Structures are given as C-alpha cells and as structure tokens.
Amino acid sequence: MLRVVKPRNARSKRALDAREPKEIEDARIAIFVKGTHTGEVVNNVMKDLMALKRPDAISFSKKNVIHPFDESSPTSGSSSIQSLEFWSAKNDASLFAIGQSTKKRPNGLTFVRMYDGKVLDMVEVGIENFVSMNDIKSAKSTPGHKPLMHFASELFDTHPRFIQLKSMLMSFFNGEEVESICLAGIEHVISVSCAPTPVTLNTASTSADTATSLPKVYIRAYTTKLLSSGTRIPRVELVNMGPSIDLVLRRHRDPDSEMLKQAMRRPKLKKTDVEKGLGKKRKNFEVDEMGDLRGRVHVGKQDLDKLQTRKMKGLKGGAFDGETEEERPTKRIKTS
Amino acid sequence: MDVSSILASHNAKYQLVTVEKETPIEVDAGFLTVTDANSIDEDTFNSNIEEHLQSLARDGVQTLLAKLFSLPTLPSSDGPLAQLPPPTTQLPRSKPLPKIKPLTKWEQFAKAKGIQKKRKDKKVWDEEGQEWVNRWGKDGKNKQVEVQWATEIKLHAAEDHDPRKAARDARKARVVKNEKQRFANTAWAQRAVEAREQRKTEIQRTLAQSRLSTASMGNFDKKLEGEKKLRGIKRKFEPTERSVEQEAKASLALLSRMESDSKKMRKNPTSEKSVLNVRKAVRFASKGEGGVALGRKTAGEKSKKGGKK
Numbered sequence: 001m002l003r004v005v006k007p008r009n010a011r012s013k014r015a016l017d018a019r020e021p022k023e024i025e026d027a028r029i030a031i032f033v034k035g036t037h038t039g040e041v042v043n044n045v046m047k048d049l050m051a052l053k054r055p056d057a058i059s060f061s062k063k064n065v066i067h068p069f070d071e072s073s074p075t076s077g078s079s080s081i082q083s084l085e086f087w088s089a090k091n092d093a094s095l096f097a098i099g100q101s102t103k104k105r106p107n108g109l110t111f112v113r114m115y116d117g118k119v120l121d122m123v124e125v126g127i128e129n130f131v132s133m134n135d136i137k138s139a140k141s142t143p144g145h146k147p148l149m150h151f152a153s154e155l156f157d158t159h160p161r162f163i164q165l166k167s168m169l170m171s172f173f174n175g176e177e178v179e180s181i182c183l184a185g186i187e188h189v190i191s192v193s194c195a196p197t198p199v200t201l202n203t204a205s206t207s208a209d210t211a212t213s214l215p216k217v218y219i220r221a222y223t224t225k226l227l228s229s230g231t232r233i234p235r236v237e238l239v240n241m242g243p244s245i246d247l248v249l250r251r252h253r254d255p256d257s258e259m260l261k262q263a264m265r266r267p268k269l270k271k272t273d274v275e276k277g278l279g280k281k282r283k284n285f286e287v288d289e290m291g292d293l294r295g296r297v298h299v300g301k302q303d304l305d306k307l308q309t310r311k312m313k314g315l316k317g318g319a320f321d322g323e324t325e326e327e328r329p330t331k332r333i334k335t336s
Numbered sequence: 337m338d339v340s341s342i343l344a345s346h347n348a349k350y351q352l353v354t355v356e357k358e359t360p361i362e363v364d365a366g367f368l369t370v371t372d373a374n375s376i377d378e379d380t381f382n383s384n385i386e387e388h389l390q391s392l393a394r395d396g397v398q399t400l401l402a403k404l405f406s407l408p409t410l411p412s413s414d415g416p417l418a419q420l421p422p423p424t425t426q427l428p429r430s431k432p433l434p435k436i437k438p439l440t441k442w443e444q445f446a447k448a449k450g451i452q453k454k455r456k457d458k459k460v461w462d463e464e465g466q467e468w469v470n471r472w473g474k475d476g477k478n479k480q481v482e483v484q485w486a487t488e489i490k491l492h493a494a495e496d497h498d499p500r501k502a503a504r505d506a507r508k509a510r511v512v513k514n515e516k517q518r519f520a521n522t523a524w525a526q527r528a529v530e531a532r533e534q535r536k537t538e539i540q541r542t543l544a545q546s547r548l549s550t551a552s553m554g555n556f557d558k559k560l561e562g563e564k565k566l567r568g569i570k571r572k573f574e575p576t577e578r579s580v581e582q583e584a585k586a587s588l589a590l591l592s593r594m595e596s597d598s599k600k601m602r603k604n605p606t607s608e609k610s611v612l613n614v615r616k617a618v619r620f621a622s623k624g625e626g627g628v629a630l631g632r633k634t635a636g637e638k639s640k641k642g643g644k645k
Contacts, residue, residue: 115430149369150393152392153372175427180418193392196376196381
C-alpha cells in the first residue's frame with residue numbers, strides 16, 4: 001500500500017486535503033492503461049475516449065501486465081487488482097480504462113470503477129467497429145465542456161448488464177454533480193444505444209443470458225447545433241463528431257453488495273433542503289413566509305369521561321360525583 | 337377574426353421542439369442525461385444505422401434541452417446559468433462520505449451563543465507604509481514591534497525592559513496557547529468518540545444478555561418489528577485441504593509463535609535461584625565500600641606480598 005505521508009508544508013497539506021472525501025464529489029479521474037498487447041484499434045479508441053474525458057484523464061504510456069478479470073496472473077508477482085488499487089491511490093483516480101487485445105478476446109476494453117481505493121465493479125467490452133474522431137471532418141467540442149448523455153433502449157432500464165454499463169458510462173463522462181450549467185456551453189452529446197432487442201432477451205429468463213445473445217452497443221458523439229425555433233426552447237440539430245464505437249459486452253464483475261451499499265450512501269439532507277421539499281415527502285409540513293418550518297398535528301378527540309381526576313377517599317363512592325363537578329367551577333370563579 | 341392560421345403556425349413552432357414517444361423520454365437534468373426507454377425499431381435500424389442512431393439521439397437531446405431551457409436561470413458574464421435540480425440517478429460514490437468533525441470548545445460556545453464566524457482578511461492596511469501588508473507570516477503586521485527601529489516605552493519602565501523581547505515573548509506565548517488548545521480539543525474529541533463506541537458495545541451486550549435471561553432463554557419472547565436475530569460466535573475451521581505452500585507457512589507461523597518471547601510464561605527460566613545474595617556478600621566483605629574498593633585492596637595485598645619476596 002501507499003505510505004501515508006504527513007504534510008510538511010502548507011502546499012502539500014492543501015494537495016492532500018484536496019484528496020480527502022468530499023460531500024459533493026468532483027469528477028472521477030480516469031486512467032487509461034495499455035495491457036500487454038493493444039492493437040491500433042484499441043489505441044485509437046483509448047485516445048479518442050481520452051479526448052472526450054480530457055481534463056480528468058491520465059494516460060499511462062507504457063504497457064502493463066494487467067488482467068483485471070484473472071485472480072492472479074502468473075507472469076507478474078502481484079495481482080492485477082493490487083496494481084489497480086495502487087495506481088488509484090497514487091493518482092487519486094477512481095476509474096480505469098484498460099485496453100487489451102488477445103487472440104481469444106480481440107480489441108478488448110475494460111472499464112473499472114473504484115470505491116474507496118478498492119475495485120467496485122468492472123465491465124469488459126469488445127470493439128467491433130471504430131471510426132476515429134480524426135477521420136470525421138467536422139467541428140469538435142471544446143475539452144472540458146460537460147457532455148450531454150443519451151441512452152436509447154429499454155434494456156438500459158431492465159437488463160442488469162446494460163444497467164451496469166449505463167451506470168459505468170455515466171460515471172465515466174457525467175458523474176459530477178453540478179449546481180448550474182451555462183446553457184451556451186452545451187456543445188456535444190454522447191449517445192449510447194443498442195441494436196434491437198433479440199426475442200430471447202424479451203421472453204426467456206436470465207438463463208439465456210450469454211454474451212452472444214446480448215445486442216450490440218453503439219456509442220456515437222455528436223456536436224449540437226441550436227437553431228432558433230421562435231420559442232424559448234431552441235430546435236437542436238446534431239452533427240457527427242466522432243468517435244463512433246460499436247461494442248459487444250463481454251465479461252463483467254458485479255459490485256460486492258456490501259461495498260455497493262456503502263458507495264450508494266447519500267449525505268444527510270440539510271434543513272434548508274428539506275424545507276425546499278427534497279427527500280422523503282412529509283405530510284403536514286410547510287414553510288411559512290418567514291422561512292419557519294411549521295407542522296400540523298392531528299390529535300384524536302379526547303374522551304373526557306375516562307379522564308383521571310384527583311383521587312380522594314371521599315370521592316370514591318360515586319354518589320358524590322355530581323357534587324364534585326359542580327364544586328370546581330365555583331372555586332375557579334373565586335380565585336379569578 | 338380567423339385565428340386558425342395563427343394557431344396553426346404556433347402549433348407548428350412547438351412541433352419542432354417537442355418530441356412525442358410511446359413511452360415518455362426520461363430526463364435526469366442533474367446529470368444532463370436522457371434515457372429513451374422505447375424499444376428500438378428494427379426496420380429503421382436495419383435500413384440505415386447511422387441515420388437511425390442520429391435521429392434517436394436528436395429526439396433525446398431535444399427533450400433534454402427543452403427541460404434544460406425551461407429551468408430557472410441566473411445571469412452571469414458568460415450567459416445564463418441554468419440552475420440544475422439534484423440528479424435522480426444514483427451513481428456510486430468514489431470515496432466514502434466525509435466524517436463529521438467534532439466541534440471544538442470555541443465552536444460549541446459560538447454555536448450556543450449564535451456567534452457567526454468572521455473571516456479575517458490575510459492583508460491589513462499599514463497606515464505608515466501606506467500599503468497592504470500580511471497580517472502574519474512574512475513581514476507580518478504582528479511582528480511590527482519586534483522589527484521597527486524605535487519603540488516607545490513607558491517612563492518608569494524597568495532598566496532591563498526590552499520591548500522587542502516582550503513583544504516576541506507575547507507572540508510566542510499566543511502560539512503555544514493555541515497549540516495547547518488544539519491538542520486539548522483533539523484529545524477531547526477522541527475521548528468522546530471512544531466513550532460513544534464503548535457505550536454502544538455495552539448497550540448491545542446488555543441487550544443480548546437480557547434477551548437470553550428469560551425462563552425460556554428468549555424462546556417465547558415477543559419479537560419486535562425489525563429485531564435482529566441474536567448471533568453467537570460462529571466457529572470457523574480451516575479447510576481440510578490446503579496447498580503445501582500455505583500449510584508450510586501456517587506451521588512456520590505456529591513455530592515462531594511458540595518461540596517468541598511474548599507467549600512465554602517465564603521470561604528467564606535459565607538462572608536458578610542461588611542461595612548466596614551476591615550484592616549483600618560484597619557489601620559485607622568490603623565493609624560497605626563496594627566491589628571496586630575490594631578489588632583494589634586485594635590487588636594491593638598481592639603486590640605487597642610480591643615486594644617482600
């Protein structure tokens with residue numbers, strides 16, 4: 001593991017503090033790693049994905065013996081998972097894109113997502129078809145601008161593999177919570193869609209869940225062109241920007257349920273947020289004009305007959321009940 | 337007056353910017369993401385993939401932009417800033433939630449009294465130099481008395497009163513005091529956390545005990561909603577078959593544990609208890625002068641004897 005260093009000056013302290021966990025997190029930093037052998041296609045795909053991810057991307061230029069899906073690789077001393085964890089801690093990165101091309105699995109790309117310095121989940125995809133950004137002659141988006149994301153297919157809501165892929169890609173490109181966005185700065189969209197759902201997926205149970213039956217995934221990137229429509233909302237036209245990547249899903253590793261539970265924890269809602277109506281819907285709560293939170297309490301009708309009054313020996317008989325009831329008001333009048 | 341043409345043109349305008357789908361398109365404006373849960377049409381897909389993908393994307397983006405442009409905006413120098421709602425999609429965090437820092441003694445007091453924190457500027461205005469200088473640090477204002485060439489002192493000040501030294505001592509004392517308070521705060525916070533943990537385990541233990549202390553050992557007790565089953569200690573066994581490597585490692589670990597001093601009952605089992613108290617004997621023989629003196633004496637006698645011969 002990494003040595004824990006005590007900051008010796010203010011600058012290194014600031015740098016370490018920036019790595020501390022935050023309530024609202026920054027964009028995830030992605031590391032692009034080449035495996036033992038990457039072909040031209042994988043190299044170019046990684047280059048283009050990096051161009052899309054740009055300010056939060058780190059590229060490892062050397063090849064690495066890394067097989068994230070194999071428990072321990074015989075060629076290297078430490079396991080691949082350990083190396084991933086080490087790189088993650090060293091670079092403060094929580095995403096990996098690992099390119100690897102083998103005879104068995106040509107043009108493979110593995111996305112790894114980390115939580116707290118540990119591997120959370122992994123998705124391996126194979127690149128079937130690829131057109132680079134450079135091959136498409138059109139205007140490109142500015143690095144650092146937030147992309148819009150578009151997912152099209154019901155599988156992204158229903159099928160666990162595609163839900164994972166969607167979550168992974170959203171973490172990759174768009175996982176940063178921002179308060180506001182400059183509307184003029186919206187330049188490009190990353191669109192992810194599927195081939196038509198095969199019949200086997202619609203009808204059969206999960207037993208037919210083999211990689212071959214899963215439909216292909218198409219990733220496209222477009223620049224947006226906003227045209228005036230006469231209303232406040234502009235009409236949008238898309239221009240292909242590249243890259244165009246066609247993928248097949250291969251191996252994957254689901255997140256450990258306990259770790260996922262930890263990773264999904266949300267910060268406690270602040271009082272002001274609750275007043276705005278966020279979180280669980282609460283009945284009979286309202287915020288008045290002064291900004292005070294007011295609640296209305298409904299109490300059932302009280303049964304006065306069963307009300308316990310003062311116990312006295314003389315009152316026990318029951319015959320004098322009427323008298324005591326009469327006595328009280330007179331007393332009250334006296335005092336007031 | 338015929339307004340149908342006006343209405344028609346108005347509708348036509350809106351048709352351009354609205355998208356109608358079988359299942360309405362899901363927009364997560366917080367993450368700038370749109371999900372189109374309609375199934376892919378096979379015919380258009382097969383006829384021309386690229387066109388199909390682009391038109392799908394256009395529909396999605398149009399819906400998303402319609403949502404984004406209808407959000408409340410704030411003006412800024414770069415154009416309107418749309419205020420995004422919190423995202424609806426749940427993505428896993430990359431790091432755990434930050435731990436809540438316990439309040440310091442001052443912060444607790446300030447909270448109780450409603451004292452707002454005021455940030456001091458790092459620079460202060462220096463009247464004499466007519467410039468902004470650091471409040472502390474390099475050429476700081478707090479060191480002014482220590483560095484200025486002349487300092488006014490009171491008339492009846494002590495002979496050895498050094499205003500520079502006095503100012504420096506006062507400044508250093510403040511630093512020490514602050515550090516002391518910081519230590520006290522961290523120690524106090526640490527103790528509070530420990531106490532809470534201890535209390536938690538204590539409560540859990542008492543609860544477990546009380547649940548087992550009925551006549552039926554808790555068998556026929558009423559169960560509360562959400563009450564967890566009591567769990568004892570589960571015994572764990574090593575697998576019967578292990579690789580040679582692991583077995584060798586385990587045996588070596590056991591051996592080293594047996595050899596280590598930490599597990600030994602007697603620390604020095606070698607030396608047997610002697611009847612003779614050496615220290616006492618030496619003191620007696622040397623008549624209380626110590627071993628060194630005794631050694632010197634015996635050496636002297638020997639040499640004397642040699643001399644006589």
